[in-house]
Amino acid sequence: MLWNTLLLALRAIRRNLMRSFLTILGIVIGVAAVITMVTLGNGATKSVSDQIASMGSNLVMVVPGQRFGPGSGGAPNFKSADVEAVRSQISAAEWVAPVVSKSVTAVYQASNWATVVTGSNNDYFRAGNWELAHGRTFSETEERAGKAVCVIGATVREKLFGGQNPVGSEIRIKQFSCEVVGMLKPKGQSAMGSDQDDIVVMPLRTVQRRLSGSQDINRLSVSVRDGASIDAAKRQLTLLLRERRNIAENEEDDFRVMDTRQIAETLTGTTKILTMLLGAVAAVSLLVGGIGIMNIMLVSVTERTREIGIRLAIGALEREVLLQFLIEAVVLSSLGGLVGIALATGASMGLARVMGVPYIFDPAINIASFLFSAAIGVIFGYFPARRAAGLNPIDALRHE
Amino acid sequence: MSDPALIRLSGVTKTYGQGPSAFQALKGIDLAIGQGEFVAIMGPSGSGKSTAMNILGCLDVPTDGSYEFQGVHVERLQRDERALLRRHFLGFVFQGFNLLARTTALENVELPLIYRGHDAGARHAAAREALRQVGLDGWEHHTPAELSGGQQQRVAIARAMVTSPLVLLADEPTGNLDTKTSREIMDLITSFNRDRGITVLMVTHEPDIAACARRVVRFVDGRVDSDRSHGEAA
Numbered sequence: 001m002l003w004n005t006l007l008l009a010l011r012a013i014r015r016n017l018m019r020s021f022l023t024i025l026g027i028v029i030g031v032a033a034v035i036t037m038v039t040l041g042n043g044a045t046k047s048v049s050d051q052i053a054s055m056g057s058n059l060v061m062v063v064p065g066q067r068f069g070p071g072s073g074g075a076p077n078f079k080s081a082d083v084e085a086v087r088s089q090i091s092a093a094e095w096v097a098p099v100v101s102k103s104v105t106a107v108y109q110a111s112n113w114a115t116v117v118t119g120s121n122n123d124y125f126r127a128g129n130w131e132l133a134h135g136r137t138f139s140e141t142e143e144r145a146g147k148a149v150c151v152i153g154a155t156v157r158e159k160l161f162g163g164q165n166p167v168g169s170e171i172r173i174k175q176f177s178c179e180v181v182g183m184l185k186p187k188g189q190s191a192m193g194s195d196q197d198d199i200v201v202m203p204l205r206t207v208q209r210r211l212s213g214s215q216d217i218n219r220l221s222v223s224v225r226d227g228a229s230i231d232a233a234k235r236q237l238t239l240l241l242r243e244r245r246n247i248a249e250n251e252e253d254d255f256r257v258m259d260t261r262q263i264a265e266t267l268t269g270t271t272k273i274l275t276m277l278l279g280a281v282a283a284v285s286l287l288v289g290g291i292g293i294m295n296i297m298l299v300s301v302t303e304r305t306r307e308i309g310i311r312l313a314i315g316a317l318e319r320e321v322l323l324q325f326l327i328e329a330v331v332l333s334s335l336g337g338l339v340g341i342a343l344a345t346g347a348s349m350g351l352a353r354v355m356g357v358p359y360i361f362d363p364a365i366n367i368a369s370f371l372f373s374a375a376i377g378v379i380f381g382y383f384p385a386r387r388a389a390g391l392n393p394i395d396a397l398r399h400e
Numbered sequence: 401m402s403d404p405a406l407i408r409l410s411g412v413t414k415t416y417g418q419g420p421s422a423f424q425a426l427k428g429i430d431l432a433i434g435q436g437e438f439v440a441i442m443g444p445s446g447s448g449k450s451t452a453m454n455i456l457g458c459l460d461v462p463t464d465g466s467y468e469f470q471g472v473h474v475e476r477l478q479r480d481e482r483a484l485l486r487r488h489f490l491g492f493v494f495q496g497f498n499l500l501a502r503t504t505a506l507e508n509v510e511l512p513l514i515y516r517g518h519d520a521g522a523r524h525a526a527a528r529e530a531l532r533q534v535g536l537d538g539w540e541h542h543t544p545a546e547l548s549g550g551q552q553q554r555v556a557i558a559r560a561m562v563t564s565p566l567v568l569l570a571d572e573p574t575g576n577l578d579t580k581t582s583r584e585i586m587d588l589i590t591s592f593n594r595d596r597g598i599t600v601l602m603v604t605h606e607p608d609i610a611a612c613a614r615r616v617v618r619f620v621d622g623r624v625d626s627d628r629s630h631g632e633a634a
Contacts, residue, residue, distance in 0.1 A: 004514045015502040310498045313459060314512045314559075315487025317480050393459045397498065 005320055009327035016300070023296045024336030027373040030286030031340025032347060037282040038365045039348040041275025043357035045268045050358075051188065051196075052264040058094075059127060060234060061263070062220040062241065064255045075254035077216035082244055086220065090236050092228035097124035098217040100207050106200060107172040108160040115156055117173065117200045119207025120221075125151075125184075127223040135167035135182030138203050146205030148178040153199035154186035171200075176210055178202065230259050279365075286372065293333060294380035301325070301384035308388045309396030321389040322382070329381020330374060337373035341366055405432040405468075406566065406599055407456065412465035414451050425451040427622035428465070435566075438593045438600045440610035443619030450571065452619065453603045457490060457569045458482040470566075487515055491560030493589075495572035497552040499544040505531060505555045506540040512563050530562040531555070534588060550581035557588060561598075568592065570602040574609055586612045 013020045064075040083098045090096075100119035105112050118124070122137045135151070142149050150171070157166050166180045187196040208215060224233045234257045241255055311321050345361075352359040388396065414426040425448045433439055443449040454460040455467060458474055461482075467474040469489070474482065486492075491512075499508050509527040518526070531540055534554040544552050553573060560568055570589060574582035590612050593600045602613060610616050615629040 004517060008514060011503070011507060015500075306498070307500055310500060311511070311515075312483065313457075313486065313492050313498075314515060315483050315485075315490075316515050317483050319480075320515065394454050397494070 002323075005323045006327055008324045009331060012324065012328055013331060019296060019300060020332055023293055023332050024339065026289030026292030027286075027333050027336030027376070028289075028340040028343060030282075030289030031337050031369040031373050032343040033282035033285045034279060034369050035341060035344035035362075035365055036347045036351065037278040038275060039344065039360065039362055040351055040355065040357065041271065041278055042360050042362055043348075043352050044355075045271045045275065046360055047357045048267050048271055049264050052260050052267065058224045058226070058230065058260075060222045060224060060230065060237065060257060060259050062222065062237060062255060062257050063218075066253070066256055076245070077218055078220060079215060079217065082241065083217065083220065085240060085244060086222065086237065089240055090222070090233060092224050092233040092236065093222045094225045095123040095127040095221075095223045097121060097127045097221040098204055099124065099219040099221060100204060100212055100216070101218055102207060102211045104173050104200075104211065106156060106160060108166075108169065111160045113156060113159040115198050115200055117150075117202055117207055117211060119202050119204040119211070121204055124201060124221065127221045130187070131185045133183045133185045134165055135180070137182055142181075143203045143205065146203055146209050148176050148206060148210070149181045149202065150178045151182040151184060151201045152180055153184050153197035155195050155197040156200055157183055173200070174211065178206075234259065286369065289336075290373075290376035290380070293336075293376055297329060297377075297380045298384050301388050305388045305391065305396050305399040308385075308391070309393050309399065312389075312391075312393035312396060318389045322385055325385030325389070326378065326382050329377040329385075333373045333377025333381075334370070336377075337370040340373065341370060406435045406437075406470060407431070407433040407601075408466075408468040409452075409455075409462075410466045410468075412452075412455060412462040412467060414448070414455065414460070415463045425622055426455075426462070429622075429624055431617065431624060431627075433599065433601070436593070436597045436599055437615060438590070438613045439602070439615045439617060440613035441601065441603045441617050441619060442605060442607075442610050443625070444605070446621075447619040448622040449603050449619045453569060453571055453601065456601055457492060458485050487512065488563075489566040491563065491565035491568045493553070493556050493560050493568065493570040493573045495575035497544070497549075497556045497576070499552055499555055499559075501545070502543055504541045504543055505536060505547065505558075508544075508555055509559045509562050512559060516563065526562055527558070530558040533561070534558045548581075549577050550584060553577060553581075553585050554588070557585070557592075561592060564596075565598065567599045567601060570600065572603055572605070574604070574606070582606075582609065 062078070064077055066075075078098070080098065083096055086093055087096045097120050102117045102119070103114065104117050105114050121143050124130070125132075125137055132151075133154070137151060138149060141147070152166060152171075160166070160171060161169065166183055169180050170177045171180060172178070184197070184199070204217075222233070222237065224230050237257050238253065241257075242253065245254060247254065308321055312318070344366075349359050391399075409429050409431040412426055412429040413424060416423045416425060427448075429448075429452060441449045441452060451460070455462055458469070458477075461475050465475070469485065472485075474485070477485065500511070506524070506527050509530050510523050513523045513526060528540065531537065534557050536551060536554050536558065539547065539551065544555070547555065557573075568589070573589065574585055577585060586609060589600060589602070592598045600613070602609075604610050615627070617624060618626040
């Protein structure tokens, strides 16, 4: 019975190709949209966490204020003495890099480029897993004397020098000239979406003296020794800095100590919310597709009531007619689901390449979308058919 | 063998609706039809002939009275049991042909065989043979829209006959056809009765169509008004 009913269902689908196509179109688009959105969102999340991992899993950042991001909310910056204290008192700290950042415009001959100058020392390169492509890092004399030298990132090189080797050239920043002594290997986009290679590093003292005009330090990058506990290091850092910043026991920290895992969580949290939002929008389109199926199924069953009457008169059992309609609905919506998945796979792969995020196949969302489309087909195909199959054959035959 | 009648209606009534708006379409029908008969049921509109036909075709059940088909009380059967009775013993031809649209003649004729569970090979062969018998050689792959009215009715007859039913029920089979085509269709139906001994019950309001039958039952106002047999087919 099942085989014969399947045959009847397939014949019915074939003889209404246009209607069948329209029925599955809604499901195809809905399923494809949901899967594509969620897949791209997952890819974006993955790419964020990958980039944070490239910062090194043992990196701890200390920023003033409680808020992550620019602006310290009135909390005082750090001082050089803080850096020394961390270096000497936190045994787990391998490299401690003070950071001062300043937005500037760098000029070389006719080219200029708005970038950020980071004032630090050679520990910055070590803590941040930076490697040199050309030239060298700073000498001790240059760091101590605050010489006008800099190491530039791949983006700055490209914008100012094109393909030329920049080492040995002089770039102008504000009122002074600065010799390029080294160039960093590219790292790509950062977790926040900014370009990590858009960077000019100078000795800390040079930036303090010539650009920021103060002894303040905006941020500390601390890399923890291999094998040492990051959590323990963070606790020690917090205690030390509370003491140095004279924070009473009942007061909250006016700085934040974060490891890369926390940064990753903060940032991937954002992309996850975006993924959910996009997924929700796409789910609405799947729902609309479902309503389309419902419409077509309802209309077609009304239209096909006479057909049901003919089948019943010929001697079809009510359950055979029902089964046929059920199979039709399941075949159509499953086909829609499968085509949707195929379309989504193609679209996600293409878009992932364009957007520069990895393509990650998510079986859960594929299965869920498929089941949802199948369920829509079953529900909206079955119930109208049940009404028609329950009719008296004569009434069904007379139906116009 | 104690009862020679294939079909026996006893005191059959059919009432539509309930209460004061109730309408009694059949007011007590007694009718016995034997194997191999060719019976025309005539009567004016509203005389109950179509209602009687629906009951005879096991598409509807009487409100009261009994309907025995081969000694089986149809009025006591469940919906599915009546469906199986139709599937195995009855063939239908309707005024409006009632073919499946956008479906080839061959597939239309195959339909009852699919419900009977015949395998594909036997099904194709039987359907082709049935189409050949109604003179539609070479039209197997045409859909109803590509066929004339007469051809569509031939397909419908092939569909009814492909299962070799005991009884062929024809409800105004020529109602939508011109005179010449009507004659051809009637020749076909007559030949099935004559050559294969198939019992034919036919509703019609045209006397010259009814003349093909050997027995004419006239309905008036929900009762059998007259029941005459000719000697041989006219």
